[in-house]
Amino acid sequence: MSWSDPARRFEPAEDRALREELAELLGAPASRNFFGVEPTPELTALADKLRAEADRRRHTSRKRPAWMLMAAALPFLLAVAGVASWGVQQKRRADEAHLRALQAAQEAQAQAESARRSTQEASRSEMQRDREDPRSPVRLARQGSKPGGKVRNPDAELVLPVDHPLQTPGLETRQVKAQGQPQK
Amino acid sequence: MQPHSPTPFGDTRDFHSAFAELYPRLVSYGRRYGATYPEDIAQEAFVILMQREEPVEHPTAFLYGTVRTLSLTERRPMKNQNLSLESVMEPGRNADAEDHLLNREVRERMRTLSPTFREALWLFVVEGLSIREIAEILSIPEATVKTRIHRAKAQLRDQLNPGGAHVLV
Numbered sequence: 001m002s003w004s005d006p007a008r009r010f011e012p013a014e015d016r017a018l019r020e021e022l023a024e025l026l027g028a029p030a031s032r033n034f035f036g037v038e039p040t041p042e043l044t045a046l047a048d049k050l051r052a053e054a055d056r057r058r059h060t061s062r063k064r065p066a067w068m069l070m071a072a073a074l075p076f077l078l079a080v081a082g083v084a085s086w087g088v089q090q091k092r093r094a095d096e097a098h099l100r101a102l103q104a105a106q107e108a109q110a111q112a113e114s115a116r117r118s119t120q121e122a123s124r125s126e127m128q129r130d131r132e133d134p135r136s137p138v139r140l141a142r143q144g145s146k147p148g149g150k151v152r153n154p155d156a157e158l159v160l161p162v163d164h165p166l167q168t169p170g171l172e173t174r175q176v177k178a179q180g181q182p183q184k
Numbered sequence: 185m186q187p188h189s190p191t192p193f194g195d196t197r198d199f200h201s202a203f204a205e206l207y208p209r210l211v212s213y214g215r216r217y218g219a220t221y222p223e224d225i226a227q228e229a230f231v232i233l234m235q236r237e238e239p240v241e242h243p244t245a246f247l248y249g250t251v252r253t254l255s256l257t258e259r260r261p262m263k264n265q266n267l268s269l270e271s272v273m274e275p276g277r278n279a280d281a282e283d284h285l286l287n288r289e290v291r292e293r294m295r296t297l298s299p300t301f302r303e304a305l306w307l308f309v310v311e312g313l314s315i316r317e318i319a320e321i322l323s324i325p326e327a328t329v330k331t332r333i334h335r336a337k338a339q340l341r342d343q344l345n346p347g348g349a350h351v352l353v
Binding site: 011015018019021022023025026027028038039040043044046047050051053054055057058061 | 191199200201203204207227230231232233234235237287289290293294305308309310312314315333336337340341344
């Protein structure tokens with residue numbers, strides 16, 4: 001498509017009308033012919049010179065190859081990968097330690113529970129035994145301490161046999177005079 | 185598929201023709217942005233355009249945008265200058281002397297517009313660029329360009345008919 005082709009600079013009719021209107025308001029020259037300028041030899045020479053300069057810059061501009069950029073980024077990538085793997089490892093270790101602690105706590109809890117149950121079982125069996133044994137001191141004590149029990153079992157009394165009857169010896173008394181008091 | 189052109193404007197003849205048309209306008213455009221060496225900037229813009237490996241959809245807009253950027257970059261040491269075409273209209277600039285397109289009355293009317301509207305209006309009317317090209321140059325949506333142009337039109341109507349009612353179309 002040519003530079004001067006109107007299709008290159010398609011513009012809606014309303015925009016063109018607005019431009020004309022504004023030009024009138026300003027008192028500026030109406031529309032200018034933007035594509036009717038004939039290039040002078042000086043301008044053509046300058047254009048060619050600039051084009052050559054652009055070509056020169058395009059060909060001399062140093063382009064860094066992709067592998068060079070990759071090589072430059074490699075240490076950084078390695079460092080990131082190392083830190084990431086170390087972090088993952090630490091996380092795994094922490095998870096394992098947590099799991100072990102959890103298991104130990106569960107085992108301790110189970111042991112405590114079984115010990116409590118065995119203690120309860122022992123006390124329960126002891127109480128059962130006491131209940132079944134009529135000579136059990138506990139049972140006797142319970143029967144004796146009953147508030148409503150009027151008849152006591154004599155077997156329940158603790159009797160100590162005595163060979164000699166108890167005698168209370170007579171009291172020996174003696175009068176003692178105090179110092180300085182005449183004797184009778 | 186479109187065959188690859190030797191230049192962004194087509195063949196060599198088209199390129200010469202486009203260069204003859206665009207180069208003076210780009211020099212003038214760069215000077216309006218306060219560039220010290222607008223010829224160098226315009227030439228650099230052409231070289232950058234032709235140096236590109238990938239084709240440019242709107243070469244004219246690309247050239248204007250490049251000249252605008254290079255001109256503003258050249259003036260950057262002066263800092264804190266949100267430059268637009270406002271500097272163009274200041275008296276004493278060479279642009280006035282070299283501007284044979286616009287007379288004093290037009291310049292006065294343009295100067296009364298806000299810089300944002302003036303820039304869009306200038307590119308649309310004086311440079312003859314399309315809405316799409318202006319949007320590409322200024323890096324703004326096409327709808328914004330249209331809004332700016334219509335508001336500039338309303339301001340111009342206000343100048344011509346002060347106190348009169350107008351309808352923003």
